[in-house]
Amino acid sequence: MTTYTAFRLTLLVQARDWTTFERLRRQAQFFLQGRRYQETIDLAQKAIALFPEDPRPYALIGYALARQKRAEAPEWALKAIAERT
Numbered sequence: 001m002t003t004y005t006a007f008r009l010t011l012l013v014q015a016r017d018w019t020t021f022e023r024l025r026r027q028a029q030f031f032l033q034g035r036r037y038q039e040t041i042d043l044a045q046k047a048i049a050l051f052p053e054d055p056r057p058y059a060l061i062g063y064a065l066a067r068q069k070r071a072e073a074p075e076w077a078l079k080a081i082a083e084r085t
Helices: 003-033 037-050 058-067 073-084
Strands: none
Touching: 003 037, 003 058, 037 058, 058 073
16 A cells, blocks of 8 residues: 555544534534433533544533533533633
8 A cells, every 4th residue: 555545544534424423413412402411411512522632522422411400511611612722
């Protein structure tokens, strides 16, 4: 495999991962709006596994936890802020 072929393959894999990430994030957002908080958390965690540097899934988890009045909500909000900087 040439360097060029390896590079193209890497880009293709990253593009597929980004597409999957966006699908998961959008589904999590949809579930949050529908007050399906556990589904929101599950999908956002899967999105984090793909791109941990993106703050949006952390914020979704923070919102879902806050709406459930769970104590760990501020921790996830801080993670979203930390990933943004």
